Amino acid sequence: MDRLSVNLCGITLDNPVIPASGTFGYGYEFAEIYDINCLGTFSFKGTTKQPRFGNPTPRIAECTAGMINAVGLQNPGVEKVIAEELPRLKQVFHKPVMANVSGFSVEDYAFTCEQLDKEEQVGWLEVNVSCPNVHGGGMSFGTRPEAAAEVTRAVKAVTTKPVIIKLSPNVTDITEIAKACEAAGADGISLINTLLGMRIDLKTRRPVIANTMGGFSGPAIFPVALRMVYQVARAVKIPVVGMGGVSSAEDVLEMMLAGATAVEIGAQNLVDPMASKRIIDALPAVMDRYHINSLSEITGGVKNG
Amino acid sequence: MRLRGDTAAIGNPGEFVNLRLDGFYLRRPISVCDVEGDVLTLIYKVVGKGTEAMSEMTPGTGLMLLTGLGNGYDLSLSGDSPLLVGGGVGVPPLYLLAKRLLAQGKHVRVVLGFNTADEVFYQDEFRALGCDVTVATVDGSCGVKGFVTDALPKDYTYFYTCGPMPMFRALNKAVKTSGQFSFEERMGCGFGACMGCSCQTLFGSKRICKDGPVLKKEEILWTD
Numbered sequence: 001m002d003r004l005s006v007n008l009c010g011i012t013l014d015n016p017v018i019p020a021s022g023t024f025g026y027g028y029e030f031a032e033i034y035d036i037n038c039l040g041t042f043s044f045k046g047t048t049k050q051p052r053f054g055n056p057t058p059r060i061a062e063c064t065a066g067m068i069n070a071v072g073l074q075n076p077g078v079e080k081v082i083a084e085e086l087p088r089l090k091q092v093f094h095k096p097v098m099a100n101v102s103g104f105s106v107e108d109y110a111f112t113c114e115q116l117d118k119e120e121q122v123g124w125l126e127v128n129v130s131c132p133n134v135h136g137g138g139m140s141f142g143t144r145p146e147a148a149a150e151v152t153r154a155v156k157a158v159t160t161k162p163v164i165i166k167l168s169p170n171v172t173d174i175t176e177i178a179k180a181c182e183a184a185g186a187d188g189i190s191l192i193n194t195l196l197g198m199r200i201d202l203k204t205r206r207p208v209i210a211n212t213m214g215g216f217s218g219p220a221i222f223p224v225a226l227r228m229v230y231q232v233a234r235a236v237k238i239p240v241v242g243m244g245g246v247s248s249a250e251d252v253l254e255m256m257l258a259g260a261t262a263v264e265i266g267a268q269n270l271v272d273p274m275a276s277k278r279i280i281d282a283l284p285a286v287m288d289r290y291h292i293n294s295l296s297e298i299t300g301g302v303k304n305g
Numbered sequence: 306m307r308l309r310g311d312t313a314a315i316g317n318p319g320e321f322v323n324l325r326l327d328g329f330y331l332r333r334p335i336s337v338c339d340v341e342g343d344v345l346t347l348i349y350k351v352v353g354k355g356t357e358a359m360s361e362m363t364p365g366t367g368l369m370l371l372t373g374l375g376n377g378y379d380l381s382l383s384g385d386s387p388l389l390v391g392g393g394v395g396v397p398p399l400y401l402l403a404k405r406l407l408a409q410g411k412h413v414r415v416v417l418g419f420n421t422a423d424e425v426f427y428q429d430e431f432r433a434l435g436c437d438v439t440v441a442t443v444d445g446s447c448g449v450k451g452f453v454t455d456a457l458p459k460d461y462t463y464f465y466t467c468g469p470m471p472m473f474r475a476l477n478k479a480v481k482t483s484g485q486f487s488f489e490e491r492m493g494c495g496f497g498a499c500m501g502c503s504c505q506t507l508f509g510s511k512r513i514c515k516d517g518p519v520l521k522k523e524e525i526l527w528t529d
Contacts, residue, residue: 271494
């Protein structure tokens with residue numbers, strides 16, 4: 001077994017680095033820049049039952065060491081994703097891909113997951129119960145343990161692939177929600193989605209983001225994300241995928257020590273399109289520096305303070 | 306700002322580059338004003354902290370930038386005497402466009418609009434290329450008094466424009482031919498990945514950074 005490889009819910013990844021949904025499209029823009037087959041996998045753009053244009057612009061605001069987005073799940077809908085995007089994705093990426101799904105009702109989630117589950121290249125379903133940018137859906141399913149469990153059960157009932165539930169940090173106790181998903185049959189947990197944030201333009205005295213608030217991501221949130229990954233990894237037995245502000249190979253190691261089996265890279269892909277490849281390339285030397293022989297051995301290896 | 310480096314990826318006029326600045330998380334998208342060999346010219350207005358930091362850079366400073374972003378203008382539709390209309394900070398990308406059109410033997414008319422004489426820039430540079438240039442200022446302190454729409458020539462075969470939205474709306478009503486508009490939007494990545502700068506068109510949603518910034522008149526969905 002290669003020293004970078006890890007096993008996520010029964011599927012071996014060449015390395016634990018996974019570009020996060022919403023920062024990597026369906027891979028083609030990045031495939032113009034480098035061979036994306038070096039990735040462990042990637043989580044494609046959040047897919048819903050119906051096509052969505054998303055929120056009005058401006059959708060983006062800059063912050064210190066991060067950014068806010070309020071895209072609002074723009075996507076062509078599951079039918080077109082399967083008919084048009086996945087065949088194109090297959091041309092540039094030849095490994096199992098992670099299908100990211102969002103919805104506005106339990107039935108939506110189940111429908112979209114059932115469709116994507118049938119696609120050969122889909123290796124995992126990442127169910128986003130944590131989008132902060134849509135009303136009446138997304139995050140509202142991820143802020144209550146019973147609602148998150150209901151979505152998990154409904155999706156598990158109609159799918160065969162591993163189901164990873166993507167959780168929101170905008171909650172009182174994320175471990176309660178993670179445990180509810182585990183009890184409902186989830187095969188893994190990924191976290192964290194963005195933190196709800198806001199900026200105001202001093203000249204106009206209006207919010208920078210047209211939708212007022214948006215999801216805050218980038219290196220600034222890394223310590224918060226790491227803390228939550230640590231808490232969730234200790235609360236559940238299923239694999240945890242860590243994300244939130246990861247921008248270096250060192251960050252990947254911290255996430256894994258905190259309990260992550262694999263690590264997603266989000267905002268960093270947007271400011272440096274080569275970021276995920278750079279992190280993978282940097283891993284062996286950084287592992288050597290910290291005397292890590294094999295990555296799969298370090299998950300949850302943080303020592304008690 | 307003049308930069309020296311690998312300009313090979315820069316193709317069409319109307320493309321932009323995305324600059325990484327120390328201390329700022331997101332890159333700054335700036336339109337290409339001119340490219341000559343390995344020298345890239347960017348003209349920007351100081352509007353915030355990022356552009357302020359750019360204005361304080363000293364010669365010799367190294368910058369990381371992504372080049373060749375966006376679709377740029379389609380020159381094949383210009384006809385023999387294209388009209389170029391620039392408003393304020395929208396003027397720079399028209400310079401490389403004018404150069405390329407003149408190189409194809411076209412007769413290029415340029416209308417540049419500003420608020421006041423103090424803001425006028427590049428009119429001499431356009432004239433030096435061999436363009437027929439008219440300047441309009443809102444307060445009449447330079448050239449024609451009024452908006453670019455008060456200074457449009459009678460005959461032209463096609464138009465290309467870059468400038469603020471109010472100018473676009475007025476121009477769209479005033480022009481007699483088809484043409485292309487170059488849009489501006491707050492961007493996340495600048496290369497089509499994040500969907501941060503999407504806009505709705507008559508032919509579905511388009512990303513300003515990847516499918517634009519240039520849109521044809523026939524595809525634009527005007528909101529008022």
